[in-house]
Amino acid sequence: MTKQFEQDLDILKQTLLRMAAKAESMIHYSIQELVQRNPELAVEIPTLEEDVNSLQLEVDDRASKLLALRQPMAHDLRFIIAAMKISSDLERIADQAINITQNTRILLLYPEVKPLIDIPKMAEISKQMLRDALDAFVQGDAAKARDVVMRDDQVDHLKSEVIRELEAMMMTDPTIIKPSLQLVLVARNLERIADHATNIAEDVVYLVEAKDIRHHAEEKEHR
């Protein structure tokens, strides 16, 4: 591998890490706005979203050029393909964070339904999953990536809890239906964010082990 190619791959990696940090901040601020009922906490989100979108175009552009000019093989090829997939998941995480702020804006038109406990917990787990998936990517650590995949169930479980609790509350007091519905949608957004972190972790396993663990591909033949 030439020194220039090595540098190019490193720039690609750094670009993805910057993108991931911004996506994570978007989750953080959107949930803070919701929990503290304070729209000022979300003021940075539109700029962050623009940054994430620009960085996605940059990752795809750099990756395409490397594919065209360097004709990489084996691990380098998988690395570049993984970078494009990861950038797509990060962009969708940012979309979900935007969606959380949209749901929150409606919710803040109404009085507080309840102090939020499980939703911030979902957000914490999801952010940690995202962080660990990116660490696993940088370190080429398949074990860490598999650990992220395992944690997806925790978030799914919390989402079901949130929905069950809100349903019961709405049935007792129909005046809280509109804001409660927004909380259900936010729980769904966080579930999707955890799904995207899981996708990233699966891509890391593929990158490191050249083995596809999506859809239990390890256990079955596909041709």
Added chain:
Amino acid sequence: MTKQFEQDLDILKQTLLRMAAKAESMIHYSIQELVQRNPELAVEIPTLEEDVNSLQLEVDDRASKLLALRQPMAHDLRFIIAAMKISSDLERIADQAINITQNTRILLLYPEVKPLIDIPKMAEISKQMLRDALDAFVQGDAAKARDVVMRDDQVDHLKSEVIRELEAMMMTDPTIIKPSLQLVLVARNLERIADHATNIAEDVVYLVEAKDIRHHAEEKEHR
């Protein structure tokens, strides 16, 4: 381009088309089950999902091998990258259809809330968007792809209508909260399906015109 390479690209295209047809059937059957309140209409869905998952692995595998062995340039390179992105969107559409059946199973535990009109309409538009996006891909038709992107707003608008109407109904009759909540989630699923069809259409524009229309990239510089 060698004859063999041409054939390989054609197989990749055919594999994607088979995958898209199966994803579309999954949307169709999941919504039929919901509208007609008949779980038998969804019996083929688990097999279809397995097929979609296997086809995604197959597309990625074929695409990676072509990148490694053929070192394609320009349009061929973009075609292979687009194929991988499209397969990822198709797999996520299939996931959303699975989610619709899960929401429907809960909904069917309760009496009918109302005859469904806007939800099947959302499903029809989304399926047509998906079909047109794939046609645009096969025909290399950027105008058709841009038309798909334009139609995303219709689905978003219908989703807002569905939620507004269900909110009003739940407030009048709290006993319908649980099934209504599932309908809200199905409307969200269909909105996501239309988003994925839009992503595919954007990839087609990039493939045909070597121009990235995501995030209005046409209007701004990203570096």
